[in-house]
Amino acid sequence: MGAPYLPESTAAPRQAPASFIAVPSAYDRGYGRPSLDVRGQGYYLAVGSIASGIFALASTLMFFAFSGLSAIPAIMAIVCGVMGLRGADRPQPTPFSSRAKQYSWWGIVCGVLTLITIIGFVTLFGVLTLLA
Numbered sequence: 001m002g003a004p005y006l007p008e009s010t011a012a013p014r015q016a017p018a019s020f021i022a023v024p025s026a027y028d029r030g031y032g033r034p035s036l037d038v039r040g041q042g043y044y045l046a047v048g049s050i051a052s053g054i055f056a057l058a059s060t061l062m063f064f065a066f067s068g069l070s071a072i073p074a075i076m077a078i079v080c081g082v083m084g085l086r087g088a089d090r091p092q093p094t095p096f097s098s099r100a101k102q103y104s105w106w107g108i109v110c111g112v113l114t115l116i117t118i119i120g121f122v123t124l125f126g127v128l129t130l131l132a
Contacts, residue, residue: 049107
C-alpha cells in the first residue's frame with residue numbers, strides 16, 4: 001500500500017550532506033584558537049591610527065574655528081599608533097609588520113601635529129582677544 005501521506009509542513013526537513021557543510025581542513029582552526037592572520041595584531045590599529053590622524057589634521061586645518069573638536073581623533077591617533085607599534089610584531093614578525101610600524105608612526109605624527117596646531121590656534125585667538 002505504501003507510505004502514508006504527510007502534508008509538507010509535517011514532513012521531516014531535508015538536510016544537506018555533511019560534506020557540503022564541513023569546513024575544509026586547511027581553514028579549520030578549532031574553537032578558541034586565534035586566527036592566523038598574516039598581517040599581525042597591530043596592523044588594524046595602525047590603519048586606524050593613520051586614518052584618524054589624517055582626519056584630525058585635515059579637519060583642524062579646514063575648520064580651524066572648531067579645531068578643539070579635532071583633539072578627540074588626534075588623541076585616538078596617538079593611542080592607536082602606540083598600540084599598533086606594540087602589536088606590530090605579535091605574535092611574530094610578518095611581511096606587514098614594517099607597514100604597520102610606518103602607519104603607526106605616521107598616525108602618531110599626525111596626531112601630535114594636530115595637537116600642536118590646536119594649541120597654536122587657541123593661543124593665537126587668546127592673544128588676539130586680549131589685544132582687541
